Amino acid sequence: MKTVVLKFGGTSVGSIDRIKKVCTIIASYKKKRNRVVVISSAMSGVTNELVNKSKLISNSFNDAEYDTLLSTGEQASCALIAGRLIHNGYKARSWMSWQIPIITDGPYSCARINKVVVKNLKNYLKNGGIPIITGFQGINSEYRLTTIGRSGSDATAIMLAKFIKADECIIYTDVDGVYTTDPRQYKNARKIKKIFYDEMLEMASLGSKVMQPTSVQDAKLNNIDIQVKSSFVSKPGTLITDSKKAFSDQIITGISSTKNDAKITIEGVKDRPGVAACIFKPLSNNLINVDMVVQNISLNGKETDLTFTIKSEDLKKTEKLINKNKKISYKKLSFDKNVSKVSIIGVGMITTPGITYRMFKALASKKINIQVISTSEIKISVLVSAKNVKKAVAVLHKEFKLD
Amino acid sequence: MKTVVLKFGGTSVGSIDRIKKVCTIIASYKKKRNRVVVISSAMSGVTNELVNKSKLISNSFNDAEYDTLLSTGEQASCALIAGRLIHNGYKARSWMSWQIPIITDGPYSCARINKVVVKNLKNYLKNGGIPIITGFQGINSEYRLTTIGRSGSDATAIMLAKFIKADECIIYTDVDGVYTTDPRQYKNARKIKKIFYDEMLEMASLGSKVMQPTSVQDAKLNNIDIQVKSSFVSKPGTLITDSKKAFSDQIITGISSTKNDAKITIEGVKDRPGVAACIFKPLSNNLINVDMVVQNISLNGKETDLTFTIKSEDLKKTEKLINKNKKISYKKLSFDKNVSKVSIIGVGMITTPGITYRMFKALASKKINIQVISTSEIKISVLVSAKNVKKAVAVLHKEFKLD
Numbered sequence: 057m058k059t060v061v062l063k064f065g066g067t068s069v070g071s072i073d074r075i076k077k078v079c080t081i082i083a084s085y086k087k088k089r090n091r092v093v094v095i096s097s098a099m100s101g102v103t104n105e106l107v108n109k110s111k112l113i114s115n116s117f118n119d120a121e122y123d124t125l126l127s128t129g130e131q132a133s134c135a136l137i138a139g140r141l142i143h144n145g146y147k148a149r150s151w152m153s154w155q156i157p158i159i160t161d162g163p164y165s166c167a168r169i170n171k172v173v174v175k176n177l178k179n180y181l182k183n184g185g186i187p188i189i190t191g192f193q194g195i196n197s198e199y200r201l202t203t204i205g206r207s208g209s210d211a212t213a214i215m216l217a218k219f220i221k222a223d224e225c226i227i228y229t230d231v232d233g234v235y236t237t238d239p240r241q242y243k244n245a246r247k248i249k250k251i252f253y254d255e256m257l258e259m260a261s262l263g264s265k266v267m268q269p270t271s272v273q274d275a276k277l278n279n280i281d282i283q284v285k286s287s288f289v290s291k292p293g294t295l296i297t298d299s300k301k302a303f304s305d306q307i308i309t310g311i312s313s314t315k316n317d318a319k320i321t322i323e324g325v326k327d328r329p330g331v332a333a334c335i336f337k338p339l340s341n342n343l344i345n346v347d348m349v350v351q352n353i354s355l356n357g358k359e360t361d362l363t364f365t366i367k368s369e370d371l372k373k374t375e376k377l378i379n380k381n382k383k384i385s386y387k388k389l390s391f392d393k394n395v396s397k398v399s400i401i402g403v404g405m406i407t408t409p410g411i412t413y414r415m416f417k418a419l420a421s422k423k424i425n426i427q428v429i430s431t432s433e434i435k436i437s438v439l440v441s442a443k444n445v446k447k448a449v450a451v452l453h454k455e456f457k458l459d
Numbered sequence: 460m461k462t463v464v465l466k467f468g469g470t471s472v473g474s475i476d477r478i479k480k481v482c483t484i485i486a487s488y489k490k491k492r493n494r495v496v497v498i499s500s501a502m503s504g505v506t507n508e509l510v511n512k513s514k515l516i517s518n519s520f521n522d523a524e525y526d527t528l529l530s531t532g533e534q535a536s537c538a539l540i541a542g543r544l545i546h547n548g549y550k551a552r553s554w555m556s557w558q559i560p561i562i563t564d565g566p567y568s569c570a571r572i573n574k575v576v577v578k579n580l581k582n583y584l585k586n587g588g589i590p591i592i593t594g595f596q597g598i599n600s601e602y603r604l605t606t607i608g609r610s611g612s613d614a615t616a617i618m619l620a621k622f623i624k625a626d627e628c629i630i631y632t633d634v635d636g637v638y639t640t641d642p643r644q645y646k647n648a649r650k651i652k653k654i655f656y657d658e659m660l661e662m663a664s665l666g667s668k669v670m671q672p673t674s675v676q677d678a679k680l681n682n683i684d685i686q687v688k689s690s691f692v693s694k695p696g697t698l699i700t701d702s703k704k705a706f707s708d709q710i711i712t713g714i715s716s717t718k719n720d721a722k723i724t725i726e727g728v729k730d731r732p733g734v735a736a737c738i739f740k741p742l743s744n745n746l747i748n749v750d751m752v753v754q755n756i757s758l759n760g761k762e763t764d765l766t767f768t769i770k771s772e773d774l775k776k777t778e779k780l781i782n783k784n785k786k787i788s789y790k791k792l793s794f795d796k797n798v799s800k801v802s803i804i805g806v807g808m809i810t811t812p813g814i815t816y817r818m819f820k821a822l823a824s825k826k827i828n829i830q831v832i833s834t835s836e837i838k839i840s841v842l843v844s845a846k847n848v849k850k851a852v853a854v855l856h857k858e859f860k861l862d
Contacts (some may be wrong), residue, residue, distance in 0.1 A: 072515040106535065112475040113539050114546035121545065124553050125538035128531035132509065135528035136516050142524065143517035150527050154557060155602055199558055 058223040059091040059181065063191065063213035066100035067230040068287035069133050075099075078287055079140040081228065082186060086146060091181045093216055095191040096137055097209040098129025119164035123193070123203040127153075130190035130209070138188045148186040151177070153193045153201070158212065160194035160202045167202035169194055169211060172219040181220075189216065210271035218278040225280050226293075227267065232286035233294035234259065234266050236458040237311040242449050244459045248309060249292070252299040255309045258401040258435045272296065299403050307404035307411065308456035313445050314397045317347070318368035319427065322378065323361045324387025327354040334383040335362065342377060344370045348397065348430045348439060359387075363428060365439060368393050395427065396445045399437040400452055406433055418455040424448050461626040462494040462584065466594065466616035469503035470633040471690035472536050478502075481690055482543040484631065485589060489549060494584045496619055498594045499540055500612040501532025522567035526596070526606045530556075533593035533612070541591045551589040554580070556596045556604070561615065563597035563605045570605035572597055572614060575622040584623075592619065613674035621681040628683050629696075630670065635689035636697035637662065637669050639861040640714040645852050647862045651712060652695070655702040658712045661804040661838045675699065702806050710807035710814065711859035716848050717800045720750070721771035722830065725781065726764045727790025730757040737786040738765065745780060747773045751800065751833045751842060762790075766831060768842060771796050798830065799848045802840040803855055809836055821858040827851050 062082060069075050085092045106125050110117040134150035141148035156177060160167035177187055191209025196202045204211050210227055217225035232247065234256065239245040251259070253276035257269055266284055275282050275296065285293030325331060336346055347365045354360035366374055371391060378389060405411040415436055419426060424447060428439035440448055453459055465485060472478050488495045509528050513520040537553035544551035559580060563570035580590055594612025599605045607614050613630055620628035635650065637659065642648040654662070656679035660672055669687055678685050678699065688696035728734060739749055750768045757763035769777055774794060781792060808814045818839055822829060827850060831842035843851055856862055 072512060075516065109475060109535075109539060110542060113478065113543045116546065117542045118545040121538040121542040121553055124555070125535055125542070128535045131534070132512075132528055132531045135524040136512060139513060139520045139524040139528070140516045142521040143519065150524055152527070152604075201555075 057089060057091055059093065059220060060085055060224040060226065061093045061095065061213050061217040061220070061222045063095040063209055063225070063227045064097065064137075064287060065209065065227070065229040066097040066103070068228050069096055069098075069137065070100035072136075074287070075133070075136050075140055078228070079137060079144060081287060082137075082141060083144065083146065086186060092186050093177070093181070093220060093222065094137065094186060094188045095209055095213040095216060096130060096133045096188060097191050098126075099133050099136075102129040102132070120200055123164045123167075124201045126203050127190070127193045127201045130192055134188040134190050138186075141186055141188070146186055147184050148188060149180075150188045151190070153190050154195045154199075156189065158189075158194035158215070160196050160204065162202075164202055166205045167194060167196065169204060169215040172215055174216075174219045177220060205268075205270070210267055211274050214271060214274045214278060214280050214282070217280045222280075224283065225275075226283045226285055228285050228287040229266065230286065230288065231266055231284070232289060232291055233284050234296070234310070236309070237449050237453055238313070241313070241446060242453060244450075244453060246458060248294050250295045250297060251309055252403050253296060254299065254434050255401050255403055256296050258399070258432070259310050259312055266294075267296070305404075306402065307408045308400050308402040308452075308458065309404075310401050311449055311452050311456075311458065312399050312401065313449055315442075316368045317365050317395050317397055317439070318371045319363060319365050319392045319395045319439060320371075320374060320378075321361060321363045321390050321392075322384075322386045322388070323390070324359045325362055326385050327358060327360040331360075331384060332362065335378065335381065338377045338381055339366075339374060342373060344374055344377075348428045348437065350428050365395065365397065365428065394442040395439050396442045397437050397439050398445060398448045398452070399435050400456065401435045402456075403434050405436070412436055414455060415452065418451045419448060422447050422451050424451075460492055460494055462496065462623060463488055463627040463629065464496045464498065464616050464620040464623070464625045466498040466612055466628070466630045467500065467540075467690060468612065468630070468632040469500040469506070471631050472499055472501075472540065473503035475539075477690070478536070478539050478543055481631070482540060482547060484690060485540075485544060486547060486549065489589060495589050496580070496584070496623060496625065497540065497589060497591045498612055498616040498619060499533060499536045499591060500594050501529075502536050502539075505532040505535070523603055526567045527604045529606050530593070530596045530604045533595055537591040537593050541589075544589055544591070549589055550587050551591060552583075553591045554593070556593050557598045557602075559592065561592075561597035561618070563599050563607065565605075567605055569608045570597060570599065572607060572618040575618055577619075577622045580623065608671075608673070613670055614677050617674060617677045617681060617683050617685070620683045625683075627686065628678075629686045629688055631688050631690040632669065633689065633691065634669055634687070635692055635694055636687050637699070637713070639712070640852050640856055641716065644716070644849060645856060647853075647856060649861060651697050653698045653700060654712055655806050656699060657702065657837055658804050658806055659699050661802070661835070662713050662715055669697075670699070708807075709805065710811045711803045711805035711855075711861065712807075713804050714852055714855050714859075714861065715802050715804065716852055718845075719771045720768050720798050720800055720842070721774045722766060722768050722795045722798045722842060723774075723777060723781075724764060724766045724793045724795075725787075725789045725791075726793070727762045728765050729788050730761060730763040734763075734787060735765065738781065738784065741780045741784060742769075742777060745776060747777055747780075751831045751840065753831050768798065768800065768831065797845040798842050799845045800840050800842050801848060801851045801855070802838050803859060804838045805859075806837050808839070815839055817858060818855065821854045822851060825850050825854050827854075 138150040191212040282296040349364040541553040594615040685699040752767040
């Protein structure tokens with residue numbers, strides 16, 4: 057008998073009708089004589105409503121109370137799912153994080169699941185019950201409710217799968233899988249059948265909204281295979297798995313592009329050891345994330361140019377911080393909000409030479425100028441003018457045979 | 460240093476602005492160097508919304524899941540109150556029933572509080588903290604959430620006051636106290652400064668909506684003085700207390716009247732031992748509550764007339780049950796929906812003779828016909844035509860010097 061963990065996101069349980077639909081999906085697994093564990097998020101909209109209430113109460117609402125407030129969302133959706141399954145004749149019950157318990161470490165609102173005590177759950181499963189477990193939350197050593205950040209329900213599902221030694225972990229969401237590139241941007245985008253953790257990590261942090269990078273990281277660390285599926289349409293989804301488990305002849309798995317990037321160039325910076333650190337320290341202190349960085353070779357040994365990218369929402373703050381930074385001197389500060397980062401991702405590039413060349417050649421064939429380049433083992437990113445993004449994605453999608 | 464328990468009802472915390480107001484009230488107690496324990500209901504409307512969701516999921520929604528679902532309401536309001544108090548610079552935190560714990564007995568949805576473990580709460584109070592406790596709920600021996608029925612937050616406050624040995628227990632609600640009679644019906648109604656448990660029990664069960672009879676009974680059993688106050692206006696409320704504690708020269712404390720009563724008369728019933736039981740058994744089996752009952756003396760020794768009152772919503776069902784009751788025979792079944800019960804209540808009548816006479820004389824002076832009479836030690840009720848209710852309340856209010 058297989059044990060399967062099913063996780064339903066907020067939109068999947070976003071209305072009474074959708075909860076009924078979800079219960080049909082749950083029942084379909086149960087009918088196959090599976091042991092079924094369900095993790096649910098709050099009904100979509102509910103969490104935002106609670107967040108709004110907290111903001112009206114205080115512009116610096118207490119973290120611990122915030123977590124207690126938000127935890128009610130999953131409690132309600134789990135009770136409704138269990139109630140529906142019981143109505144349909146199944147043995148089911150809701151389990152709150154504190155009833156299991158799911159034990160967390162770390163600060164409120166961004167805690168991490170440390171341990172799941174599965175003894176009672178296992179007995180319940182053995183007796184044919186379907187536990188409906190609150191995602192996104194746990195209790196800390198002070199016996200208080202903690203939440204594990206937005207999309208934390210995925211993390212709950214992965215940790216449940218780990219501790220209960222599940223055979224499968226299926227994430228039901230409002231998209232039907234991971235695509236080679238954004239299907240809204242490029243009509244030839246294809247669903248990826250199988251993607252490796254590392255590729256998914258690069259996809260996620262580059263703009264693919266299917267799963268949060270931390271959850272993918274959790275799955276990778278615990279070696280849990282994840283299937284991402286839609287709860288609205290019955291179609292195969294995407295398997296996220298370990299690259300050691302399977303061979304793939306696909307070199308490039310996906311192409312992602314970003315919006316809302318901004319490029320900053322500081323010209324004529326006095327070049328001395330530690331100058332980059334001097335520039336970036338105040339940004340880091342202000343939680344501004346610097347992404348791509350290029351520093352030109354200093355020609356005269358005295359001055360250099362520094363270019364980097366940030367989120368465009370941080371642009372004003374960044375300008376101010378550089379202007380009032382007395383530890384650096386420079387000639388000119390300029391910025392460009394009309395830029396976008398296009399990346400190709402695939403573990404295949406580790407063993408396949410010439411990928412960078414093919415990428416640059418393809419872009420050149422469409423006269424797309426590359427402003428900044430950054431690479432990792434399984435990813436090559438280029439910064440291009442925002443007006444060229446669509447064209448860039450299209451030519452790369454073709455070049456790497458993803459169409 | 461005094462320990463005071465403050466309970467806030469659903470309308471008192473019915474919006475963000477009202478929660479802020481409630482926090483001002485809580486702060487005013489804390490500033491007097493009191494130890495303050497707060498019990499809160501769910502924001503008004505929230506519970507009904509959850510009930511509606513459960514109904515859409517199933518017309519026989521599981522009890523245990525129902526309690527888990529409804530419990531989220533108080534969890535959210537307590538987190539919001541605690542968040543506001545912290546924002547205002549107070550040491551406060553929300554305490555869920557399972558964190559304390561508040562232990563209940565009995566079935567889901569109408570459990571009773573059995574025990575409150577106050578050790579941690581007492582330490583917290585000693586250190587100056589304000590605990591904000593979820594009303595209306597607890598956990599049972601299976602470690603699952605239970606609710607204690609509508610208005611159960613009053614019961615939570617009373618049991619907290621008992622276990623924490625509070626000096627005062629104040630119920631903040633949307634009315635500013637208990638009145639001699641319904642102020643909407645009779646403009647000369649006065650607020651009662653002090654009312655005894657037994658009187659309040661009669662008032663409550665006769666239509667006064669201030670507190671549920673079970674909560675008054677809890678207060679009586681545990682000898683907890685209750686003050687009922689409005690959270691909207693700052694005025695003295697009503698003290699509900701033990702008649703042994705104080706002497707009162709008031710004979711009649713209040714006058715209540717009902718709506719939605721119906722009178723049923725069965726004429727020519729064959730009179731034999733057990734005939735009343737035969738009539739009432741199927742009603743009781745169908746949870747129909749019979750209130751006032753009058754049986755005429757059987758003149759010929761063979762037949763009698765039986766009159767009784769029920770809630771008018773039960774009228775159709777009652778008619779059917781009597782019609783198909785084969786254990787009785789009678790000549791005629793008639794009913795009257797235009798009746799109302801008017802009652803005078805007061806512990807003073809135990810020691811004061813002539814109250815019944817004064818009541819009947821007053822009603823007669825206004826030509827109000829009495830259809831049925833029922834009495835207890837501290838209450839006299841009469842059934843009158845619905846059109847006479849206002850007149851009856853007015854003349855009795857004057858007669859017993861309540862104006």
